[in-house]
Amino acid sequence: MRHNRTGISNIEEEIISKENDRFVIHDSQGYEPGDPTKFQELQRFIEQRSGEAKPSDKIHIICVVFFIGFALRLFMPEVEFLRQARNPC
DSSP states (O other), rough: SSSSSSSSSOOOEEEOSSTTTTOOOOOOOOOTTTTHHHHHHHHHHHHHHHHHGGGGGGGOOOOOOOOOOOTTOOOHHHHHHHHHHHOOO
């Protein structure tokens, strides 16, 4: 994280590896379970990037981490995200 502030990021901002400038990360900042706003932002970003013509502008890997605590469960946006992962754009 370049700005040293936890929880603040912009999915459009490229974080480029110092060791390999072809390795680019986009941080979605994450979201709380059941928060449709952040999920919609992530979904829009994925749809936009999947339509890019240049291979360097496309998404090649998505890392998803779900924290499921004792009393938490997956909400519909998370379930839908996993369903779409099986049927990529």
